[in-house]
Amino acid sequence: MDKNAFQPQEFRYIKLGRGGAWASDAFVEGIIPFGYREVDHGLCASGDWGAVREQLIASGRTPAGASQGIRELQDFYQLDDDTLWVTMADGHLWWAFAHRPVLPTQAGEGPSRYRRTRDGWHRESLAGEPLTLRSLSSALTRTANYRMTICGIDRADYLLRRIRGEADPLHEEAAALKTRMTEVALRMIRQLHWEEFETLVDLIFTRGGWRRTSLLGEDMPDVDLVLDQPITGETAWVQVKTGTRQAELEDYLGRFERDGSCARFFFVCHSPAGSLRVPDKPHLHLWTGECIAAVAIDVGLFDWLMERTR
Numbered sequence: 511m512d513k514n515a516f517q518p519q520e521f522r523y524i525k526l527g528r529g530g531a532w533a534s535d536a537f538v539e540g541i542i543p544f545g546y547r548e549v550d551h552g553l554c555a556s557g558d559w560g561a562v563r564e565q566l567i568a569s570g571r572t573p574a575g576a577s578q579g580i581r582e583l584q585d586f587y588q589l590d591d592d593t594l595w596v597t598m599a600d601g602h603l604w605w606a607f608a609h610r611p612v613l614p615t616q617a618g619e620g621p622s623r624y625r626r627t628r629d630g631w632h633r634e635s636l637a638g639e640p641l642t643l644r645s646l647s648s649a650l651t652r653t654a655n656y657r658m659t660i661c662g663i664d665r666a667d668y669l670l671r672r673i674r675g676e677a678d679p680l681h682e683e684a685a686a687l688k689t690r691m692t693e694v695a696l697r698m699i700r701q702l703h704w705e706e707f708e709t710l711v712d713l714i715f716t717r718g719g720w721r722r723t724s725l726l727g728e729d730m731p732d733v734d735l736v737l738d739q740p741i742t743g744e745t746a747w748v749q750v751k752t753g754t755r756q757a758e759l760e761d762y763l764g765r766f767e768r769d770g771s772c773a774r775f776f777f778v779c780h781s782p783a784g785s786l787r788v789p790d791k792p793h794l795h796l797w798t799g800e801c802i803a804a805v806a807i808d809v810g811l812f813d814w815l816m817e818r819t820r
Contacts, residue, residue: 516636516674518594518607521666522585523653526597532621533599540630542595542608543621544586545659546579551614551623554587582660587612591628596669598654602633603641605673637675646672691812695803698815699780706818708734708750710806711778717809720746732765736772746774753781759796763788778802 524542526533532543548569553561559580566576596605608625615622634640643651649665650672663669671678677685702710712722715737723745724736735748747769749762759777766775777788778797788794797805806815 516670518592518670520589520593521663521669522589522593522595522660523656523663524595524597524660525654525656525658526599527621530597530599533597533604537599537604537631540606540627541624542606542627543615543624544612545621546583547622549579549583549622551612554583554623555612557587559584578658582658585660586623586625594669594673596663598643598651600633601643603643603646603650603672604631604633605641606631635673635675639675641672688807691807692800692803695807695812695815696780696799698819699803699806702752702815702818704752707752707780710811710814711735711748711750711802713811713814714802714805714809715748717811732762732769744774745772746776747772748776748778751777751779751782753783754779754786755783756786759786759788763794 524544526536526543527545536543549562549565553565562580562583563576566579567573571579591607591609593607594605595608596603598604607628609628610625612623612625615624647665647668650663650668653661653663668678699707699710712735715735716722719741720737720739722735723738724733733747734750737746737748738744739746747766751758762777763775766772774793774795776795776797777786779786780799780802782798786796786798788796806812
């Protein structure tokens with residue numbers, strides 16, 4: 511779908527059953543299910559909301575609760591096909607458009623009525639980016655705490671931008687600033703004496719929760735730092751170089767594998783001669799250039815670098 515043609519006129523959040531119990535079936539069947547089994551479908555379809563109110567009160571709702579129920583039923587029955595419906599399940603935000611009319615289900619357990627979606631439920635933006643809940647602002651995800659079934663969305667502008675795959679101008683400005691900081695940090699790193707660079711790497715790992723079990727700067731022929739991780743119990747070799755070539759990296763990797771005493775291997779070099787590579791294995795890590803600078807910023811060492819450029 512062309513993002514410029516993606517122009518919902520209304521936005522609604524809907525819970526797909528208590529605790530999302532109907533979500534999985536709804537995604538597979540391409541429907542938006544709805545409850546209120548105590549309310550007659552025919553009365554809602556004909557718009558006899560006075561009779562609907564009587565049924566809601568007869569089912570035990572207070573006058574205020576009946577009014578809330580009527581509002582939700584009216585939304586479900588009367589909102590047009592250009593309404594964007596969203597829900598949250600399985601760690602994602604899902605969205606869909608739905609055709610009218612509302613259709614009743616057979617008597618029994620589960621939803622009592624539903625609307626068919628236009629082209630199914632989606633959990634990706636128009637740009638193909640997964641809409642994971644952890645990547646979304648709490649200003650939107652807190653909508654899932656709504657106690658009833660259907661509600662409006664306060665940050666519809668944000669929701670629309672994320673589904674379209676459009677970046678917030680402030681986010682773009684921040685990303686550009688971080689890119690510039692990374693470039694400056696790398697230039698500062700490349701000015702460090704090799705001993706200061708080794709200290710920087712030690713500080714990075716310390717702030718990342720690793721503990722050094724070897725003496726910094728100790729004359730060890732095979733490895734510069736030996737670390738352990740008290741939370742996971744892992745151990746790691748770290749080899750630090752200001753400059754190197756692929757052959758030297760492979761030499762140290764061979765030493766690590768022959769020793770076999772540590773679970774992870776980190777090779778850190780800010781200015782290699784040519785490109786470096788390690789086998790694609792989860793326990794082997796290669797940090798060069800911008801990667802080192804970005805990690806240093808992430809753990810709060812930009813000011814430390816600034817102090818060394820005075």
